[in-house]
Amino acid sequence: MSWGLSSVRVVFGDTVALDGVSLDVGPGETAVVVGGDGAGKTTLSRTLAGLEEVAEGNVRRPDRTGYQPESSGVWNDLTVMENLEFVAGAYQVEAARASGRIDQLLEVTDLGPASDRLGRHLSGGMRQKLGVAMALLSDPELLVLDEPSTGLDPLSRVELWSFIGLAAREGRAVVVTTAYVDEAARAEKVLVLDDGYVLASGSVDHVLSALPGVVYESDHPVGARSWRRGPTWRVWSPDASLPSGVTATVTDLADVVTVAALARETGG
Amino acid sequence: MSLIEATSLTRRFGDVVAVDDVSFQVREGEVVGLLGANGAGKTTTMRMLLGLIAPSSGSARIGGRSVLEVDRRVMGYVPQGLGLYPELSVVENLEFAAAAFGVDMPSLDAEGLADVASRRVGELPLGLRRRVAFAAARAHHPKVLILDEPTSGVGPLGRVRLWDMIHSTAEDGVGILVSTHHMDEAEECDRVILMAFGRVVAAGTVSDIVGSATSVQIEGRVSTELADSIRRAGGNLLVDRAAWRVVGLGIEQVSSMVDSEARVRVVPATFEETFVSWSL
Numbered sequence: 001m002s003w004g005l006s007s008v009r010v011v012f013g014d015t016v017a018l019d020g021v022s023l024d025v026g027p028g029e030t031a032v033v034v035g036g037d038g039a040g041k042t043t044l045s046r047t048l049a050g051l052e053e054v055a056e057g058n059v060r061r062p063d064r065t066g067y068q069p070e071s072s073g074v075w076n077d078l079t080v081m082e083n084l085e086f087v088a089g090a091y092q093v094e095a096a097r098a099s100g101r102i103d104q105l106l107e108v109t110d111l112g113p114a115s116d117r118l119g120r121h122l123s124g125g126m127r128q129k130l131g132v133a134m135a136l137l138s139d140p141e142l143l144v145l146d147e148p149s150t151g152l153d154p155l156s157r158v159e160l161w162s163f164i165g166l167a168a169r170e171g172r173a174v175v176v177t178t179a180y181v182d183e184a185a186r187a188e189k190v191l192v193l194d195d196g197y198v199l200a201s202g203s204v205d206h207v208l209s210a211l212p213g214v215v216y217e218s219d220h221p222v223g224a225r226s227w228r229r230g231p232t233w234r235v236w237s238p239d240a241s242l243p244s245g246v247t248a249t250v251t252d253l254a255d256v257v258t259v260a261a262l263a264r265e266t267g268g
Numbered sequence: 269m270s271l272i273e274a275t276s277l278t279r280r281f282g283d284v285v286a287v288d289d290v291s292f293q294v295r296e297g298e299v300v301g302l303l304g305a306n307g308a309g310k311t312t313t314m315r316m317l318l319g320l321i322a323p324s325s326g327s328a329r330i331g332g333r334s335v336l337e338v339d340r341r342v343m344g345y346v347p348q349g350l351g352l353y354p355e356l357s358v359v360e361n362l363e364f365a366a367a368a369f370g371v372d373m374p375s376l377d378a379e380g381l382a383d384v385a386s387r388r389v390g391e392l393p394l395g396l397r398r399r400v401a402f403a404a405a406r407a408h409h410p411k412v413l414i415l416d417e418p419t420s421g422v423g424p425l426g427r428v429r430l431w432d433m434i435h436s437t438a439e440d441g442v443g444i445l446v447s448t449h450h451m452d453e454a455e456e457c458d459r460v461i462l463m464a465f466g467r468v469v470a471a472g473t474v475s476d477i478v479g480s481a482t483s484v485q486i487e488g489r490v491s492t493e494l495a496d497s498i499r500r501a502g503g504n505l506l507v508d509r510a511a512w513r514v515v516g517l518g519i520e521q522v523s524s525m526v527d528s529e530a531r532v533r534v535v536p537a538t539f540e541e542t543f544v545s546w547s548l
Contacts, residue, residue, distance in 0.1 A: 165512070261425040
């Protein structure tokens with residue numbers, strides 16, 4: 001059994017927030033949804049969590065879905081322990097099981113020593129880990145995390161992703177949204193969103209191989225289809241033609257996302 | 269010529285040494301990245317270079333003069349919070365920045381902002397707001413630009429555009445110091461300075477810094493128990509789509525924790541892994 005969205009359209013008044021979006025995540029799989037500000041990441045997360053109505057398409061979600069909102073969902077005036085106990089109570093997790101589960105989550109997140117600390121006094125990294133732990137308390141089959149790594153420093157990001165990876169290895173389906181393409185490299189599946197549309201989706205290998213045409217390196221810009229990567233430019237050639245003596249370069253996800261955005265912008 | 273020069277910069281707050289004997293330079297036309305975990309001392313270093321706080325010892329020089337004596341027009345700064353007026357339009361924000369420095373308005377076309385000129389800054393998506401802040405910081409043609417996490421929260425294409433502007437500004441001879449939390453952005457920089465616990469722990473190009481560092485890769489399943497043992501032994505576990513990687517422990521240590529040694533091997537470290545090992 002897998003979870004996700006099929007050709008989902010979500011509309012707010014005159015605004016189309018998601019348009020024909022499909023996503024499929026199986027047990028033990030992690031899907032990363034990449035997009036900028038306003039791409040539809042939060043709407044997609046809320047839809048998967050059952051918090052938005054869809055105008056078209058359908059949502060496949062299990063009864064037990066864990067959802068961490070973009071704000072992390074941590075209550076500032078409760079301690080780490082109180083936050084976890086409150087969520088356990090809300091999900092009516094049986095007391096004996098809840099306490100074992102809380103201990104285990106405190107251990108994995110290294111939040112044990114901070115269990116009496118108020119939510120407002122946590123660092124960004126601790127706060128996000130607590131948010132994920134809260135979303136995991138009900139032992140969900142589907143875990144949805146909305147931008148858990150935004151604003152985190154590299155060390156906290158690594159720890160958070162290690163925790164997310166372990167949650168997936170326990171057999172959960174995990175969906176994580178982010179503005180950062182490099183985070184997709186940690187997952188099996190990627191969905192690139194722009195303005196409510198899907199620019200690219202599938203397994204990471206599929207997305208890499210589905211790039212239309214080729215990309216090559218150049219020491220100068222070549223029109224609207226080129227962009228800078230470090231000291232050189234990358235040029236997208238949609239019809240796969242190459243200047244003489246030039247070979248195509250090996251593309252990564254960042255290239256694919258840029259090409260997809262350029263293709264949509266230039267109508268190419 | 270060296271445009272930014274930090275020499276033995278040190279800053280104490282009470283008993284805490286936030287920045288400890290930090291030295292580096294940024295030359296004309298260079299883009300230098302400043303990387304570090306939270307609390308590593310990046311922001312305090314930037315604030316000393318901007319003359320916003322005084323060093324406890326050491327010196328911060330801009331264009332060869334002490335930052336406390338230098339003409340402010342030499343420097344441009346984009347803070348993390350952007351420093352724009354959200355109630356004012358794009359044009360009004362840029363007019364204000366230009367007037368404050370007594371210079372002409374920058375060209376909206378050249379900055380790619382003509383389409384949104386009369387929009388209120390507070391209504392714009394983050395990627396565009398960051399472009400406005402970048403334009404405002406360069407309105408007076410500074411020789412030095414200091415950017416504090418300029419692409420934070422910006423989507424993939426917005427990020428490509430911002431880096432394009434950063435590079436073309438450097439090509440005009442400006443020296444740029446940029447802090448970032450993203451390892452792939454470090455590769456956009458000519459050189460990188462890695463800070464941990466207030467000190468510079470590594471500096472150079474990304475490949476210089478990675479050098480011959482290695483990590484340990486574990487194939488197959490990693491149980492919660494194995495993850496716990498790795499953490500207790502002081503290792504750091506990184507998730508990768510194909511496998512798990514361990515930083516901070518040797519192959520012998522990791523081998524002794526897994527059920528089969530065949531699952532473990534030494535692999536070249538990534539820049540992120542090198543960063544983690546320096547920051548532990």
